[in-house]
Amino acid sequence: MAWRPLTAAELAVGCQKGVCLWTVDTNMHITRSATQAVFLKHPGHCPITSVQWNANGTWLATASISDTDMLLWDVDRQQNTPLRRVGPPCSLLKWSPDAANLFSATVGNVFRVWSANKKWTPERWTINCGVDEQIFASGASPKEALKIAELTKFNAGRREVGGEPQVLAWGGDGGHLAVMFKDTPEYPSYVCFQSKTQRNTDTGLTIGWSSGRIEYFPFGSM
Template structure:
C-alpha cells in the first residue's frame, strides 16, 4: 500500500512550495529472482587472502623484536610509514627511556606542527578533509574505511564487472568462465572510485590516495599496463568520470577546488578553476552536454560542456551526498548529507515561451524519513542513489539502516513521476555497502541492480517480477 505525506515549506533556491511527497516503500521483497548462470558468483571477503592491515599485523607478529638504537628505529619507521609515524615513535615511552633529549625535541616538534595546522584550518577549514580518513564522509560507499567492498562498476558496453576490495586489489569478472584478472600496483592505495572507458573493453580508470591509475588490460599479454596520472594537490582523488563517448575524463579531489578534465591519450589536463571548497562528486549527463560537480560545502554546479560555463547552486544544509542523471538527461536527482529527502532538478522548460530569467529550484519529491515496518527500520539519511538505464527504477541505500528502498519512476518530456515500490533486505545482519545498476548490453536488456553487501557478498537483483 502506498502512503503519501503532506509537506510544506521545503525549498532549495529560496521560495516555499507545498508538495505532496511519496514516502518510503512498505512492501518487502526477499530472496532473489532468476539470474542467468553466466553471472559470476562473487564474495570479496572470501577471495581476499590478506588486507594491507592484516599483512602488517602478520609481519609484526612473525618478526622477532630486537634492541635497535633509537636513531635507527626512527629512521626505519620513517621509510616504512612516513613522517607522522616516525614522529610518534620518537615521542613513545621506549624512546623517552633511551633518549629523553630526542623525545623532548620530538614533543616540541609535534606541538609546533599541531599549532600550525590549527592556524591553517582556521583560515582554510575545508583543508581538514584532505586526509584519507575523511574519504568515508564523501564517498558513495557506506563505511568505506571498514567495508571490504570499496567500489563496483559495470562496463557500459559489454558484460564485464570490476570490483575493488579493501586490499587495494581490483578483480575483473566476465560472462565467460576464465581466470579472474587482478589489478594491483604500489600506487593503487585506498581506492575511492572506478570508471570504465566507454567503447574500449580494456581500459579502467581508478581514483586512489595519490592520484589516478589508468589500466590497459590486455588478455593476450601476461601483465596489464598502468599509466599513473598525478597533479599537484589533486589527491586523494574522490571521483573519476568518463564522458559518454570516452574522449574526456573528469576527476575531482577533496584536496583541490579544481575539477580536472583529462585527455588521457595525450596525458594532458585542463582545470575548471573555481575558488572555494574542494569538489567531492562528479556526474556526466548521458548526452555529454552537462557535467554535475558538487563540493564538500553547500555549493554545487552544473557545467555546460560546450563552453565550460557553470550554473551555480546552493542547498540549505550539508552537502550533496549522491546524485544521478535520468537516461534522457533532462532530470537530475540528488540527496543531501543532512536531510532525509530526495530532490529533483529539471533541465527542460515546461512552458513553450518560458525565459531563462525565471528562477529555477530543486524540488523535494520523496520523503525518506526513517520508519519502522514490522521489525525492520527503513529510511533515514541517504548514503547513495542509483537509477537504472531505462529510467524505471531508483534504488536508495542509507547510512544507518540495512534495507534498500526501491522506487518506480516514469519519465515524460516535461515531467518525472515517482512512486514507492518495495524494499530489499540482505541475509542476517548484513547491510548494503554499495549499489549500482548493470548497463544495457548484448547480454542484458533488463534492469539489474547489483548490491555489494557488508559481508562481501555481491548480489544481482533483476526487476522482472516486481
C-alpha cells in the first residue's frame, strides 16, 4: 500500500483483483473511508504485488506477479499506460526521488530503470553470479554499479549486525539509506522515511519492529 503525496489522506492498496483507492476522513475519531472506494483494474493485471506513487502524486505505478507489463495510472482519469517488456513478471517498483526514473525488479535476474525523460525507454540490467565487482551488468551503455556500503556481519557491542539485506528505504532527499537484514533476533517489519516539510524540518525514520514496538528516529541536521 502507498499514501498519495500532497494529499490529506488518499491511500492506494494492492489487492487480489486490482487496486483500491480510499480517501480517509482524518477528522473522525475512528478512521474510516469518507467516500466509496475507487477500484482500478486491468485484464490480466492481478494480483497486485507493488504500488508506488511518484513524488507529486500524479502517477501511480503498479505491478502484478502474473503480468509481464507494468501500468502507469492517471488515477484521476482512471486510465493507464502499459510499460511493456519481455521477460519475467515484475515483483517490486520504486520511483527515484525526482520522479524522473522508475526502477522495476523482476522475479528473475533482471531489473530495469525506466526514464520518463526518454518516453519511458528502459535500461536493462542483469544480476550475474561471480565476484562483487561484477554483480551488475548493463548492455545498453558502459555503466558500472558501485558498492556504497559494506554489509558484512560484524559485532557492534553486544549485537551482531549486517548480513543479507531484505529491504532498502531511501530518505526523501536521498541523503540517508535504511537497510533491513534477514538474520536479526528482533527484526524491523516495516521502515519508511518522513520527508521534510514546512512544519517538520527534520528527516525522520519510522521503524515497526517485530516485537510490536514502534520507533521514531529523527536525524535532525545530520
